[in-house]
Amino acid sequence: xxxxxxxxxxxxxxxxxxxxxxxxxxxxxxxxxxxxxxxxxxxxxxxxxxxxxxxxxxxxxxxxxxxxxxxxxxxxxxxxxxxxxxxxxxxxxxxxxxxxxxxxxxxxxxxxxxxxxxxxxxxxxxxxxxxxxxxxxxxxxxxxxxxxxxxxxxxxxxxxxxxxxxxxxxxxxxxxxxxxxxxxxxxxxxxxxxxxxxxxx
Amino acid sequence: xxxxxxxxxxxxxxxxxxxxxxxxxxxxxxxxxxxxxxxxxxxxxxxxxxxxxxxxxxxxxxxxxxxxxxxxxxxxxxxxxxxxxxxxxxxxxxxxxxxxxxxxxxxxxxxxxxxxxxxxxxxxxxxxxxxxxxxxxxxxxxxxxxxxxxxxxxxxxxxxxxxxxxxxxxxxxxxxxxxxxxxxxxxxxxxxxxxxxxxxx
DNA sequence: TCTTTCTCTTAACCTACATTATTGGCTACC
DNA sequence: GGTAGCCAATAATGTAGGTTAAGAGAAAGA
Numbered sequence: 001x002x003x004x005x006x007x008x009x010x011x012x013x014x015x016x017x018x019x020x021x022x023x024x025x026x027x028x029x030x031x032x033x034x035x036x037x038x039x040x041x042x043x044x045x046x047x048x049x050x051x052x053x054x055x056x057x058x059x060x061x062x063x064x065x066x067x068x069x070x071x072x073x074x075x076x077x078x079x080x081x082x083x084x085x086x087x088x089x090x091x092x093x094x095x096x097x098x099x100x101x102x103x104x105x106x107x108x109x110x111x112x113x114x115x116x117x118x119x120x121x122x123x124x125x126x127x128x129x130x131x132x133x134x135x136x137x138x139x140x141x142x143x144x145x146x147x148x149x150x151x152x153x154x155x156x157x158x159x160x161x162x163x164x165x166x167x168x169x170x171x172x173x174x175x176x177x178x179x180x181x182x183x184x185x186x187x188x189x190x191x192x193x194x195x196x197x198x199x200x201x
Numbered sequence: 202x203x204x205x206x207x208x209x210x211x212x213x214x215x216x217x218x219x220x221x222x223x224x225x226x227x228x229x230x231x232x233x234x235x236x237x238x239x240x241x242x243x244x245x246x247x248x249x250x251x252x253x254x255x256x257x258x259x260x261x262x263x264x265x266x267x268x269x270x271x272x273x274x275x276x277x278x279x280x281x282x283x284x285x286x287x288x289x290x291x292x293x294x295x296x297x298x299x300x301x302x303x304x305x306x307x308x309x310x311x312x313x314x315x316x317x318x319x320x321x322x323x324x325x326x327x328x329x330x331x332x333x334x335x336x337x338x339x340x341x342x343x344x345x346x347x348x349x350x351x352x353x354x355x356x357x358x359x360x361x362x363x364x365x366x367x368x369x370x371x372x373x374x375x376x377x378x379x380x381x382x383x384x385x386x387x388x389x390x391x392x393x394x395x396x397x398x399x400x401x402x
Numbered sequence: 403t404c405t406t407t408c409t410c411t412t413a414a415c416c417t418a419c420a421t422t423a424t425t426g427g428c429t430a431c432c
Numbered sequence: 433g434g435t436a437g438c439c440a441a442t443a444a445t446g447t448a449g450g451t452t453a454a455g456a457g458a459a460a461g462a
Contacts, residue, residue, distance in 0.1 A: 070354035078349060090343035094336075100350070123332065130331050131324065135295075137338035142291035144345035148279055149301070151352055152385050153271035156419075175439065184353050189419055191441060357449070376409065390449055392411055 009037050012060050012084055013112050020135050021128040031126065034118045040064070040105040047103040053092040055113040059085050062109025063173065066101050067181065077182040080106065080170055086136065107173065151184065157193060159183040210238050213261050213285055214313050221336050222329040232327060235319045241265070241306040248304040254293040256314040260286050263310025264374070267302050268382065278383040281307065281371055287337065308374065352385065358394060360384040 010032055017023065023031065040046055046064065047053055057064070059081045066087055067077040078101065081087035092099030093116055123130040150162060160183050164171050171179070180190040211233055218224065224232065241247055247265065248254055258265070260282045267288055268278040279302065282288035293300030294317055324331040351363060361384050365372050372380070381391040 068350045068354065074354065076350060076353040078346060090339060090346050094339055094343055127328050127331075130328075130335055134331055134335035134338055137335060137342050138291060138295055141338050141342040141345065142295055144342065144349060145279060145291050148345060148349065148352075149269045149277060151349075152277040153269070153275065177439070185418095186420060187440080188421080188442085192419095192443095195441070378409065386448095387450060388410075389412090389451080392409095393413095393449090396411075 009060065009110070010035065010112065013058050016058075016084060017132055021132045023126070023128065027126050027128075031122065031129070034114055034122065036113045038111050038113055040109045040111060042105050042108050045102065045104045046111075047089070047099065047101065049100055049102055050098045051092075052096055053089045053099050054096070054117070055088075055115055056093065056119060057081075057087050057103070058112040058114075059083050059087065060110045060112060063106040063170070064103055064109055064111070065106050065178070066103045068101050075181045076184070077178065080167065080174075080182070082167075082169065086140075090140075106178070156183060156185045156189065160190070160193065210261065210311075211236065211313065214259050217259075217285060218333055222333050224327070224329065228327050228329075232323065232330070235315055235323065237314045239312050239314055241310045241312060243306050243309050246303065246305045247312075248290070248300065248302065250301055250303055251299045252293075253297055254290045254300050255297070255318070256289075256316055257294065257320060258282075258288050258304070259313040259315075260284050260288065261311045261313060264307040264371070265304055265310055265312070266307050266379070267304045269302050276382045277385070278379065281368065281375075281383070283368075283370065287341075291341075307379070357384060357386045357390065361391070361394065 013035075014023075014028065014032075040062070046057065049069065060083055062083070064081045064087050065077055066079045066081075066089065067075045069075055079085075079087055087103060089099035089101040089103075091097075092101070096116070119129075119133070123133075150159065154162065160179070163179065163183055176190050176194075177187045180187045183190070185193075214236075215224075215229065215233075241263070247258065250270065261284055263284070265282045265288050266278055267280045267282075267290065268276045270276055280286075280288055288304060290300035290302040290304075292298075293302070297317070320330075320334070324334075351360065355363065361380070364380065364384055377391055377395075378388045381388045384391075386394075
């Protein structure tokens with residue numbers, strides 16, 4: 001019973017991994033033995049500025065967000081993580097030094113955590129995992145390269161439209177304020193944009 | 202003589218790799234046998250929009266830049282690559298589909314190229330290489346995550362100052378136009394910023 | 403050498419977006 | 433049932449940075 005429940009919980013992660021590498025049942029068990037499941041309540045912090053990110057985090061239910069707060073006190077959302085996504089402050093994870101990002105829950109959320117130090121060990125016992133996480137890092141890298149270009153070349157309205165088409169499910173559950181902090185405008189301007197502009201054109 | 206010259210040429214790359222993994226002399230030779238050295242003249246294209254990026258590229262001398270051109274015809278520089286840096290359109294490299302980025306030479310440049318398909322093979326024969334490229338991808342990812350935050354939270358002036366302190370050697374050899382295209386302002390505005398602002402304060 | 407082209411600068415004007423402040427609706431909680 | 437917090441909407445005013453245009457050097461090129 002217990003093991004069956006666990007398998008359910010790890011299912012999404014294992015499917016995610018199976019897209020790129022295939023693990024034997026023993027490897028799977030070994031890998032899973034390092035995982036920890038955790039619940040994060042809406043608005044609860046997982047990390048705050050200054051914390052060292054010791055875990056890689058995978059979302060199985062709900063939604064997390066990572067953001068930083070600038071010297072003027074404004075939030076800038078770096079990423080939303082829906083089920084099937086990983087999230088973290090990469091710099092802190094790599095260097096194991098205090099990070100600059102906050103991570104908290106947009107909704108009640110379930111996550112799987114894996115200690116970075118355990119993962120580094122796992123690379124030695126199951127080298128295939130290194131293949132998986134290389135691909136993961138490369139994909140994340142590619143996504144950021146693309147968002148970089150978008151942020152430089154698109155207007156606020158275009159960034160909003162891109163956000164809608166990229167994350168249709170998020171639009172429904174996020175407040176306008178959150179969306180504004182992601183696309184990089186003030187909530188007031190987003191409101192004006194949504195209410196005035198369509199009428200004129 | 203030939204082999205000595207080659208070793209010189211690969212020296213920077215091998216040192217770069219040796220920072221994270223140690224290869225046996227045979228592994229080194231095997232790895233090196235896949236590398237190609239190439240010169241790129243100033244202003245010469247290495248890739249244009251629509252090209253498939255089949256190689257990973259490592260700069261040993263000079264400087265490359267990657268950029269995209271938006272629908273209005275404006276260049277947005279994504280990265281400069283000085284000696285010791287890698288450069289490429291990650292999305293195209295991963296998917297082997299036509300890329301959206303240009304790469305050309307800021308100065309006369311020497312590079313080392315490695316076919317992505319060869320690299321994928323090398324991961325199998327020398328698994329340590331996968332470790333190296335995982336770390337590389339993670340570092341690149343972390344750098345973009347940071348630049349993302351900067352672009353959202355810093356003013357044009359602050360981005361300029363950050364660029365200067367991050368790449369002091371580049372400031373000297375780049376035109377203002379190039380710097381402007383990197384920090385995301387028009388050349389006119391950068392000029393105004395540099396000449397007017399210091400006088401007032 | 404004489405164009406041609408490119409970069410930098412300046413300046414007048416323009417606009418996308420920020421700031422501040424006020425409103426009313428909604429939910430939550432004593 | 434009041435009041436305390438959040439959030440969306442609106443509006444007046446402010447500003448960072450864009451646009452257009454034009455001229456001066458510097459560099460490239462023939």
